[in-house]
Amino acid sequence: MQISLNKNALLRxxxxxxxxxxxxxxxxxxxxxxxxxxxxxxxxGIILHPESCELIIC
Structure with missing residues (x-):
């Protein structure tokens, strides 16, 4: 799994x-x-790319 975020995305x-x-x-x-x-x-505040897997935050 790889997460790519720019500066603003990291802050949000x-x-x-x-x-x-x-x-x-x-x-x-x-x-x-x-x-x-x-x-x-x-x-x-998160939108996942169509090819991404589901994200679960616990």
Missing amino acids: LGTELIRLAHNYKGGKHYHIDPIENEDASQVM
Whole structure:
């Protein structure tokens, strides 16, 4: 697995992970699916490339 992020993406991901840490409830997890066609869903400020695998943050 390879993750490629530019400076702004790293800052945004870090911000979202800090928010998650402050609001974390035991047992909760987030599924982030790759975009399909024109349908893009954004969870925690993350959009995955269509060829990416699903990302689960626990």
